[in-house]
Amino acid sequence: MPDAETPARADALRNRELLIKVARHAVAELGLGVSVNEIVRRAGLGQATFYRRFASREELLSAVLGDVLDEVLDGLRQAAEADPAQGLRDALRLLVEHQARHRGLFELLNDHPGAAAEVHADSQARVREQLRRIGERAQEAGAMHPDARWQDLPFLAGSLAATSPSCLGIDADDNLTDRLLGTVLAGLRTGTARV
Amino acid sequence: MPDAETPARADALRNRELLIKVARHAVAELGLGVSVNEIVRRAGLGQATFYRRFASREELLSAVLGDVLDEVLDGLRQAAEADPAQGLRDALRLLVEHQARHRGLFELLNDHPGAAAEVHADSQARVREQLRRIGERAQEAGAMHPDARWQDLPFLAGSLAATSPSCLGIDADDNLTDRLLGTVLAGLRTGTARV
């Protein structure tokens, strides 16, 4: 446990940064369930070092997820300023790609078991807020049918992201996500078909 | 291990059926990772009884998944005979609903870690075969744009199913899956938007 008064030692600071960097990749790859063991193994450090820098596993996860959420939020804010049709495209694509590349983010945004929903609830609320703006602008511009709901956008993005990691099966198809995204965008513009 | 010659005892048969029935529900709820422990606990039996009826955990899982796949296959065959537009609808809805209600099936069809892809590979191939037929018929009838691919249908279904279990978050929304399905069907008819 670091003494709040004395200035931290150089190696301590270095290792803290290293752990955050490594954890970012590990959470992206393995999800929120990643173990401290795995993180310190990748960092080439001991477990005790981890617990000297962070109070718990959750504290580090929270830090990592905060960073990623901020990144997403920045992108969405830009999409909300852009041309409405393009902004909708960009927003969906951003959400899909980030979630497809970052399993931890996917698990957090889709309430997977093991993800504490209240972690960064504020940032998650801001994500929804931006999506509402993006959806409403797209509807006004005719890029999204009035019947479609902005509330469904995160679900659609999560849906598409869910398939990305599992493309291994039938064919190694790089454009799968692009095609599915195109299909969904077309559906959003046209409006839902009666089922 | 049962003696192949002597007729099985009534209680042994009863317990075998019970284990299969309970496992079906457990796999639907908890996925392929469900433990023998959990199954026998739900069945009110001992673990030894389980291993006297089945050679391994995998043997029971395989039996359960075979049944579910057969069910799906039956439904798809019907959809492949119906009106092409309706058949596409029915097929997607069937796949989504079955996967949404049966986590084990979802994990198998979407190559989740822990799912042996080769389990019932024959049935899985037949599923794809029916989907090809359904997709091609829909395209001929104009219910699916020529640019859309039948190969993407299982991914779309898996995508939508993936969100269903996690509707807890924003609002308890019973029609979410219906709406997303409608959006996807509209997109399939219209053809993919450039991304």
Place this chain on the structure above:
DNA sequence: TTGCAAACGGAGAGGGGTTCTCCGTTTTAT
């Protein structure tokens, strides 16, 4: 009714994993 094979449940072996701590050693910075 009785006898015995078969089925039974629970305990536990043996494996894996996890989070987090203790302690003897090394590094840093004065």
Place this chain on the structure above:
DNA sequence: ATAAAACGGAGAACCCCTCTCCGTTTGCAA
């Protein structure tokens, strides 16, 4: 040089898993 702080590895204490052993109970046929 010295002392405080950081270090790594071992391990405590817990959880869960698959699968087996063994003493007891049950079903069935003579």
